[in-house]
Amino acid sequence: MDVPTHDVIAIDARMRDVHGQNERLRGAGPLVRVELPGGVRAWAATRHDTVRTVLSHPALSKELRHWKDWAAEAVPADWPLNNIITARSMIAKEGSEHRRLRRMVSRTFTPRHVQRLRPRVAEVAGDLLADLAGHAPGPVDLRLHYGYPLPRTIICELMGMPRAWYADGGRLTDSLVRSTDDADYAAARMATLHDLFAEVIALRRADPGDDLTSALIGVRDEDGDPLSEAELHDMVMTLFISGHETTINLITNTVHALLTHPGQLALLRDGTMPWSAAVEETLRWQSPVAYFPMRYAVRDVEIDGVRLAAGDAVLICYAAAGRDPARFGRDADRFHLSDPPADHLSFGNGEHFCLGAALSRAEAEVAVQALFAAFPDLALAAPSGGLQPLATALSNSVRTLPVTLGPHSPRT
Numbered sequence: 001m002d003v004p005t006h007d008v009i010a011i012d013a014r015m016r017d018v019h020g021q022n023e024r025l026r027g028a029g030p031l032v033r034v035e036l037p038g039g040v041r042a043w044a045a046t047r048h049d050t051v052r053t054v055l056s057h058p059a060l061s062k063e064l065r066h067w068k069d070w071a072a073e074a075v076p077a078d079w080p081l082n083n084i085i086t087a088r089s090m091i092a093k094e095g096s097e098h099r100r101l102r103r104m105v106s107r108t109f110t111p112r113h114v115q116r117l118r119p120r121v122a123e124v125a126g127d128l129l130a131d132l133a134g135h136a137p138g139p140v141d142l143r144l145h146y147g148y149p150l151p152r153t154i155i156c157e158l159m160g161m162p163r164a165w166y167a168d169g170g171r172l173t174d175s176l177v178r179s180t181d182d183a184d185y186a187a188a189r190m191a192t193l194h195d196l197f198a199e200v201i202a203l204r205r206a207d208p209g210d211d212l213t214s215a216l217i218g219v220r221d222e223d224g225d226p227l228s229e230a231e232l233h234d235m236v237m238t239l240f241i242s243g244h245e246t247t248i249n250l251i252t253n254t255v256h257a258l259l260t261h262p263g264q265l266a267l268l269r270d271g272t273m274p275w276s277a278a279v280e281e282t283l284r285w286q287s288p289v290a291y292f293p294m295r296y297a298v299r300d301v302e303i304d305g306v307r308l309a310a311g312d313a314v315l316i317c318y319a320a321a322g323r324d325p326a327r328f329g330r331d332a333d334r335f336h337l338s339d340p341p342a343d344h345l346s347f348g349n350g351e352h353f354c355l356g357a358a359l360s361r362a363e364a365e366v367a368v369q370a371l372f373a374a375f376p377d378l379a380l381a382a383p384s385g386g387l388q389p390l391a392t393a394l395s396n397s398v399r400t401l402p403v404t405l406g407p408h409s410p411r412t
Helices: 020-026 046-058 095-109 111-133 143-147 148-161 165-175 181-206 212-220 227-241 247-261 262-271 275-285 320-323 356-372
Strands: 031-036 040-045 292-298 302-303 306-308 313-317 402-406
Touching: 020 031, 020 165, 020 320, 031 313, 040 046, 040 292, 046 165, 046 302, 046 320, 095 212, 095 227, 095 356, 111 143, 111 148, 111 306, 111 356, 143 148, 143 247, 143 356, 148 165, 148 212, 148 227, 148 247, 148 356, 165 181, 181 227, 212 227, 227 247, 227 292, 247 262, 247 275, 247 356, 262 356, 275 320, 275 356, 292 320, 313 320
Parallel strands: 040 313
Antiparallel strands: 031 040, 292 313, 302 306
16 A cells, blocks of 8 residues: 655664664555655655565666655765765676676675685684684673674775774774764765775786685676776775675674574574574674665656556665565564575665675675684673664664673684
8 A cells, every 4th residue: 555655754763763763664664655764755665575576577777866765865975875876886786787796796606615714704804703702701892793794804904995094994894884863973984985095906916816806897797897996995995894794783683583482592502403503594684784875766657556656765674674564474473493594685685685784694604604713701791772773874883882791712
């Protein structure tokens, strides 16, 4: 059923109750008018099947030129999400241009190549766990000291960043996934981030290595043309940010879910269920991405009984889709491992399916299994209900994950 255009639901910028908000959105309809932080209005795809349709519908595009509010200059110049929607990388392209850009990096993220990276992921995890042992029995913030540095290290190595820059690069990406009304802060962070990646590109251009940035500098498309300088810059920045931000949340959310569901954790410990099942169920139950902009209607279209006009924008509600009772039953709010795991859309669908999905899954699986092996008595150090969300409409996780480690069980 169509929702009246005046019935607009405001998205809470602080994300104080993301799943309560999502329940309200799903109850209002499959496509609902919403107001995003910063006063921008759009439709929101709220239910699993609708999200699947929107992600692959031929009448919906990721190209910004189709958004009528953008063309009419109705979107504030300092809107916090502008840096995402204006990216010139493959995430904002369609058709042959999208395929051209995606082909240039796809080999790095194939399941076969990711499988070869698993030993390095395990090595980084082992080093971080050894460092954590120095904090035993805790408490320690597991997000900061484990969930954050593991994917950051892997993507920095893949991108060819000097080790001395790792901390700065990781910290600066926070500004790109945080909804904030402080336009000066966001602009300053963005400028610094652009400068950082310009240095990375210049360094790898002068001294190529066995890394993705060097490969992108030298790559040519089917017509023999390289990436433009703007495309190269945006591609490097997009791969770096997307290559670790989501995985930080996935690792944190998986550990949090298992610590609050000891019966499910026991199924992993005794081998009844594979550790991959925990990662997949977390992706469904606590999607690392809450909402993500945008799809734009290239023509008038009706989806699930709702009419979209040409130029309308649609927000994708991944976390809402993951707990849709129409798809996952009355127990959709329950964390429950299954093999095979329940279907989910947390990595997208269609041509824009997340290029780094295999790497993110591998990192989370290795990280979580190694963590519980190293610290068998791991436990939350604070009430789960008191943990604070990230306070961004994009990322879905907690700011900190304080745990007590217990005795360290080193690998033999």
